[in-house]
Amino acid sequence: MLPQTVILPFILALRFCKGSWTEPVSYKHPGNITIAGLFPLHYISDRPDNYSLEEAPEALVCRRYNFLGFRWMQAMIFAIQEINNRSDILPNISLGWQLFDTCNTHARAVTQALHVVDSIYKRPKNMSSFMQCFFKVFGLSALIGPTASDKSIVVSNILSVFDVPQISYGSTSRLLSNKNIYNSFLRTIPNDDEQATAMVELLLHHNWTWVGAVAGDDDYGRPGISRFKEEAEKHGICVEYTAYVSESMSEEHLKQTAREIKNYNATVFVTFISATHLVPLARYLSEYSVTDKVWIASEAWATSDTVRAIDARVFQGTLGIATRGGEMPGFRAFLEGVSPKTQPESPYITEFWEKSFQCNCPDTVCAKTENDGGMSSHNSYAAYHNSLNTENCTGNESLTGDGAITSAYLGWTDLEKSYTTYLAVYVVASALHNISTCxxxxxxxxxxxxxxxxxxxxxxxxxxxxxxxFFPPGHDYKFNFDENGDPNASYKLVSWIPKMNCRGNITVDFVHVGNYSSMVTPKWSINESAIYWHKHNDIPKSVCNADCQPGYYKIQLQSACCFKCAECPSGEYSVDINSPVCTPCNLTHRADDNRTSCIPKNEEYIRWSDAFGVTFCVLSGIGILLTLFTAGSFMKMRRTPLVKATNRELSFLLFLSIFCCFLTPLLYLGKPQDWNCKGRTVTFSLSFTFCIAAILVKTLRVLTAFEARIPVTYKKRTKWLGEHVQVFVVMVVSLVQVILSVTWLVVDPPKVMLSQSKTSDISLIVECNVGNLVIMGFVYGYLCLLALTAFVFAFRARKLPENFNEAKFITFSMLIFFIVWLSFIPAYLSTTGINATAVSCIAILSSTFALLACIFFPKLYVIYWTPQRNTVEEVRQNTATHAIRSISKASNRRLKIQNRNRSHSL
Structure with missing residues (x-):
């Protein structure tokens, strides 16, 4: 595009400033300021059959008269006349017009654009004034049109070089919004970007996610459908099939496209195509009875009489997106009054009149069109009518009378482009008025x-x-352009509703059923009850698959638009239709049976009423009662030698510790809370620490007392192990554990932890974590160290007679303690949940019963079943016997050593 932009000014300068120029045919009306207009009064043009370059080519022939194009031209004339009759706009200044027939061809549009530029700029008289050729307005001021985007593009390539204002009333291509190229192009109709957005919003409104597309193979269809597909993809709408067609395509290609559309399983087809390109395809859609599709018509054919006249069965139920027009009071009366008498200078009135009344308009009635720069329209048509010996027109015929054929000219459809043409004239007039009043x-x-x-x-x-x-006539809002020269988007939705005419044939009515505005939310406002649907009058579905219901999620298949539905996995749910994923329930909840919501999980912990709970309560209660009974017995027999020998303070400290140990399992019952998580840990560690510390001091006292050697007296060896000193030692030893436990609670205490049950997906284990592992290691390591030390001392003192072989029973208790807790480790690690908690309680109860039974039950036996042994004499005798045995063993050991030494000396 850049080379063309650079070279074109110099080509035009040479053409305008030196060469001759044949002015194309146009309809001129004088005024102080003239506005040009390009309109498609014909659909196509053909070259003659004998076309060759051996001699000068004959004129191109414009065919297929376009009544709508003529009406758009009249809208421009109507607007100019209305402005000229107003005193509030451009007073004392009249507007004129120069109107051209583009014949819907690029060649003619370019020729006429060149003429517009030639008319605007003066030719330089000498080289010093050469640059005036580019900048001085002469007669024409701006150009309105053309209709089609591809024609506007080629015209704008010329006009933009010279900054000639161009305002299109029908070109919607997004390409024209590029102001780097088409800097002087503006339009009074929304661009295709906005139309694509409106189409996507319409599909979303009806939950259509699987659609096909048909586009014109031109600068209107391809960019438009491309923009639609981009917007659709953003919103999850799939376009798997796209067909590009044009009127010039082969018959076989059009047939193949019609068959593909028929066989495609999408119900809805979005189109970006002009009526000219659609009509050839529509005939084959009718031939193949493609009557089960919903067509989304772009504004180019949203209210096209040409398309609806083909086959109502094919296009009934179509939804057309048409530009919203405005009121033009008096316009219909103006159209009805158009005739060779009201527009005698118009070269285009002849063919219009002949086409409207199927007559031949003589020179005395109608103006004749001269050769139009290599194109011919009227002459060829007149020759055709003369060959048919048609009657002559009088010029007095009435467009509303019986003699006029039914055409789109007075048909009250596709008024939108009439209004946008009308609006374009007012845009130029408003700008001129602002200049005049500046x-x-x-x-x-x-x-x-x-x-x-x-x-x-x-x-x-x-x-x-x-x-x-400004506020244009017929509108209740201001009109202005954005930075790209585009107006705010405003559309209306038109439903193609079939009806039976008086001849018994099915025709289609265009019914306004909704409005779209880019300035409000929601953008579409639709009267659903007024829409006609071709299947049982129910909104059709256009999806690749049935929706995935709540409780299921989509699994994307190879095609981006198709999927299958799968039930949400256990523990996950979905509440939306077509949910792409299932949402996991949080740890405390599980999915219900329908997988549509989360409900609380069953909580696993030892309840007070469970078998485990009742059992542990009973065992703890028995242990507590036995402890109280034993402590009571010792209190009752506190003056007997057996109780005195046990150090009453130390024994009752031991009772208190065992009592707390029996209470500890009760903290494992019921739903764990942060407070009992901390309580069970501290109670367990401190109660067993005090208990084992007391046992350690007891064994140490026995061991120290009976290992006294002569002449060292018993009193001297045991004076530092008095009763109060023993209690103090226990407290000091236990203080270390207290410090560790407090540190544990401050730094990272045990707290409630929730975890998924390994045996059931619907259950949740409520348990206590251990908190800081390092501190926990120190706490239990210190407890093990005390237990191991107590066991070693007890084992060494196991044969001493002190307090009825108390050390021997301590050894048994510590041995059982170690067996229990060594067995606990693998058992605890191999279980979870309730079972792990139960293992902990069993270990605590077993070791506590072992301590109580081994240390105190032998003494209860002596107290209640052999009280004769609980005397001072019995204690002294046992002590003396042990002393004699010790001395004897010592003497024997000494003699053996002497004999061994003597034998070595010999």
Whole structure:
């Protein structure tokens, strides 16, 4: 595009400034300021069959008259006349027009654009004034049109070089919003980006996620459908099939496309195509009875009489997205009054009149079209009518009378482009009015300067056109352009509703059923009850698969638009239709049977009423009662030698510790809370620490007392192990554990922990974690160290007679203690949940019963079953016997050593 932009000005300069120019045929009406207009009065043009380059080519022939194009042209004339009759816009200034028939061809549109540029700029008289060729407005001020985007693109490539304002009433291509290329192009119709957005919003409104697409193979269809597909992809709408068609495609290609559309399993088809390109395909859709599709019509054919006339069965139920027009009071009466008498200077009135009344309009009634720069429309048509010997037109025929054929000219459809044409004229008039009323210092030019109408340049007018901001007739909101020269998007939704006409044939009515505005939310406002649906009048579905219901999720298949539904896994749920994933329930909840919500999980812990709970309560109660009974017995017999020998303070400290040990399992029952997680840990560690510390001191006292050697007296060896000193030693030894336990509680205490049960997905284990592992290691390590030391001392003193062989029974208790807790480790690690808690309680109870039974039950036996042994004499005798045995063993050991030494000396 850049080379064309650079070279084109010089080509045009040479053409305008030196060469001759044949002016194309146009409908001119004088005025102080003239506005040009390009309109498609024909659909196609053909070259003659004998076309060759051996001689000068004959004129191209325009065919298939376009009544709508003629009506759009009349809308421009109507608007100019209305403005000229108003006193509040451009007073004392009249607007004129110069109107061209593009014949819907690029060649003619380019020719006419060149003429517009040639008419606007003066030719330089000498080289010094050469640059005036580019900037000085002469007669024409701006150009309105053309209709089709591809025609507007080629025209804008010319006009943008010279900053000639171009305002299209029908071109919607997104390409034209690129101001780097089409800088002087503006439009009064929304661009295809907005239309694509409106289409996607319409699909979402009806939950259509699987659609096909048909686009024109041109600068309107391809960019438009591309933009639609981009927008659709963002919103999860799939477009798996796209067909590009045009009127020039082969019959076989069109048939193949029709068959593909028929066999495609999507119900809804979105289109970006003009009526001209769609009509050939529509005929084959009718031939193949493609009557079960919902067509989303772009504005190019949303209210096309040409398309609806083909086969109502094919397009009934179509939803057309048409540009919203406005009121034009008096326009219909104006159209009805158009005739060779009201527009005698129009070269286009002849064919219009002949087509409307199927007559031949003589020169005395209608103006004749001269050769139009290598194109011919009227002459070829007149020759055709003369060959049919049709009657002559009188010029007095009435467009509303019986003699007129039914055409789109007076058909009250596709009025939107009539209004956008009308609006385009008002845009130019508004800009000119703003220039005429400009106040110096407040203008849009540099330093607030104002341009002047008698010396106006194209770029100055373009600057004011881009800044228009006014209330156009027939609208209740201001009209203005954005930075790309586009207006705010506003569409209406048209439902194609079938009806039976008086001849018994099915026709289609266009019914306004909704509105779209980019300025509000939601953007679509639709009267669903007014829409006609071709299947039982129910909203059709257009999805690749049935929706995945709540409790299921989508699994994407190879195609981006198709999926299958799978039930949510255990522990997960979904509440939305077509949910892409299932949401896991949190740790404390599980999915219900339908997988649509989360419900609380069953909590696993030892309840007071469970078998474990009752058992542990009973065992703890028995242990507590036995402890109280034993302590009571010792209190009762506290004056007997057996109790005195046990150090009453130390024994009762031991009773208290064992009592706390029996209470500890009760903290493992019921739902764990942070407080009992801390309590059970501290109670266990401190109660067993005090208990084992007391046992350690007891064994140490016995061992120290009976290992006294003569002449060292018993009193001297045991004076530091008095009763109060023993209690103090226990407290000091236990203080270390107290410090460790407090540190544990402060730094990282045990707390409630929730974990998934390994045996059931619907159950949750509520338990206590250990908190800081390092501190826990020190706490239990210190307890093991005390137990091991007590066991060693007890084992060494196991044969001493002190207090009825107390050390021997301590040894048994510590041995059982170690066996229990060594067995506990693998048992605890191999179980979880309730079972792990039960193992902990069993270990605590077993070791506590062992301590109580081994240390105190032998003494209870002596107290209650052999009280004769609980005397001072019995204690002394046992002590003396042990002393004699010790002395004897010592003497024997000494003799053996002497004999061994004597034998060595010999």
């Amino acid at each position: 106040v110096e210092g407040k203008g849009l030019l540099k330093n607030g300067a104002c341009p002047y109408l008698n010396n106006l340049t194209t770029w100055q007018l373009l600057s004011y056109i881009k800044k228009v901001d």
